[in-house]
Amino acid sequence: MRRRSAYLVGAILSLTAGCLPSILRTRAESLSIPSLRKEGIQVGSIERTFVFHIPVPLPERAPLLIAFHGSGETGEEFRRRTGAAFDRLADANGFVVVYPDGYQRHWDDCRKVASYSARAEHIDDVAFVHTLIAYFQKALDIDPTHVFAVGHSNGGQMSIRLALELPDEIRAVAAISASLPTAQNLDCRPTGKPISVLVINGTADPINPYEGGNVSIFGFGNRGTVLSAEDTARYFAALDGLTMPPTIERASGRDASSWVERSTWGAPNGLEVALDTVHGGGHGIPQTGETPGDAFDGPTEIWRFFARLIR
Numbered sequence: 001m002r003r004r005s006a007y008l009v010g011a012i013l014s015l016t017a018g019c020l021p022s023i024l025r026t027r028a029e030s031l032s033i034p035s036l037r038k039e040g041i042q043v044g045s046i047e048r049t050f051v052f053h054i055p056v057p058l059p060e061r062a063p064l065l066i067a068f069h070g071s072g073e074t075g076e077e078f079r080r081r082t083g084a085a086f087d088r089l090a091d092a093n094g095f096v097v098v099y100p101d102g103y104q105r106h107w108d109d110c111r112k113v114a115s116y117s118a119r120a121e122h123i124d125d126v127a128f129v130h131t132l133i134a135y136f137q138k139a140l141d142i143d144p145t146h147v148f149a150v151g152h153s154n155g156g157q158m159s160i161r162l163a164l165e166l167p168d169e170i171r172a173v174a175a176i177s178a179s180l181p182t183a184q185n186l187d188c189r190p191t192g193k194p195i196s197v198l199v200i201n202g203t204a205d206p207i208n209p210y211e212g213g214n215v216s217i218f219g220f221g222n223r224g225t226v227l228s229a230e231d232t233a234r235y236f237a238a239l240d241g242l243t244m245p246p247t248i249e250r251a252s253g254r255d256a257s258s259w260v261e262r263s264t265w266g267a268p269n270g271l272e273v274a275l276d277t278v279h280g281g282g283h284g285i286p287q288t289g290e291t292p293g294d295a296f297d298g299p300t301e302i303w304r305f306f307a308r309l310i311r
Contacts, residue, residue, distance in 0.1 A: 036087070038076075041135055043128045050132065051076050052098040053087040054140065063095040063146035063310060064136050065303075066129065068155030070177075071106055071116070071217075075099030078155070082285060085299035086150075093303060096142055098132060102154070109157035110164065110188035111181050111215070113224030125158060126165055133169055148306045150174040152285055153208070157181075163197055163236065164190040172196035172272075172309050174302045177208050177283045180232040185224035194240040196272045198305045200298060201229035202258075202281025210277070230263070233275035237265040240273060251276060252296035260286070260296040274305060 040049045055062070067086055069078030079087070079099045090097045106118040108125045118125065129149075136142045149170050151159040156178025163173045165188055172195060179201065181187075203210045207217060212228035227235065237246075242265035251262040258280040265273040278286050278296070288297040 041131055043131050044124060046103070046123070048100065048103075048128050048131075049075075050098050050100040051079065052096060052136075053079075053084075053090055054096055055091045055094055058096070058140065059094040061141060061143040061146075063148065063306070064133065064142040065090070065095055065097045065306070066132065066147070066149045067097060067099050068107060068149065068151030068158045069099065069102065069105075070151075070153035070155050073102075073105060075101045078152070082287065082299060085287065085297075086303075089299060089303045093307065096136060096140060098136065100128065100132060102158075107151075107154050107158035107161075109154060110161045110186055111157060111224050111226075112185050112187035113222055115221070126161065129162060129166065130169065144169070146171055146310055148172050148174075150176070150302055151178070152176040153178060153283065160232075161188055163195050164188050167191055167193040167195040170195065172198070172306055174198040174200065174305060175232075176200045176285055176298065177202065177205055179208055179212065179226040179229055180235055182212075182225045182227055185226070192239065194271055195236065196240070196270075196305075196309055197233070197236040198274045198276065198302060199229055199233050200276040200278065200286070200302075202278040202283065202286075204280055205283045207283045229275060229277065233263065233265070233273055237273040240265070240271040242266070242271070242273060246275070251301070258286070258296075270309060270311070272305070272308065276301065 036051060036053050038051045040047045069075055086097045103118040103123040106116040108118040108123045133144060133147055137144050147170055149159045149162050156175035159173040159175045160178060160180055162170045201210050208215050210229050212226055214225050215223035246263035246265045248263050251260040258278055261277045263275040286296050286298040288295045
């Protein structure tokens with residue numbers, strides 16, 4: 001859903017021109033520059049931009065998390081909207097997090113029915129992701145076998161696209177407020193390869209219906225039809241060869257404002273598919289920030305899911 005930033009554009013952190021050469025020469029802990037930076041890379045004929053956060057100290061062969069914003073946002077706006085939660089998790093767990101900017105604030109996801117420019121112009125966002133991974137592998141020596149993607153709404157759909165088309169480069173994805181497009185609305189080329197996937201959807205989502213159906217922004221901006229949240233999870237479980245019924249548990253405590261039910265499909269080979277059903281949840285990211293308690297915190301649970309896949 002298109003959102004207007006509640007912050008001044010001038011508040012976005014700027015960088016000195018000499019940052020990138022320094023990154024290429026030395027580890028992040030020896031740098032005296034801020035850990036949040038903004039850069040651009042050329043992908044075809046288009047310069048693509050992104051902001052990223054580096055933990056200090058930066059571990060050897062750190063994982064990389066790519067966080068995709070929703071419709072109408074930028075990477076920096078998505079970072080602020082989540083309260084920089086992924087930055088704090090990166091500091092605590094030793095991974096690099098990057099917030100890329102969509103083309104004219106959107107991603108070219110798999111939904112055939114969409115009218116925004118990224119989709120209409122068929123912007124190659126998969127190539128953008130491939131280039132981002134190569135950039136951080138060269139600049140910071142990230143571990144290319146531990147690259148993860150998370151996204152909300154349009155960004156969640158972009159994460160689903162990566163699960164379908166780039167499973168050899170993406171270790172796992174988390175899709176929030178997004179479901180797999182139906183066959184008639186699917187405009188991607190699935191590889192059919194297994195990948196670990198976490199789906200987080202609210203039962204009261206007015207935009208991306210939990211039970212599946214037509215996606216629209218309160219009746220405007222038709223995005224076509226999607227599967228239910230459960231069928232989305234089952235699709236990826238089947239790709240992974242996980243045919244047994246899922247393990248079901250309550251994932252948040254009794255004091256949570258909306259409770260979460262977790263369905264998990266797991267296998268001995270390390271693949272995992274999970275569905276976090278946010279009962280009463282809407283089209284948002286369930287998050288408690290830094291408030292203590294037993295309520296469900298989306299960013300924390302997402303990283304826990306990814307961390308289980310790191311060996």
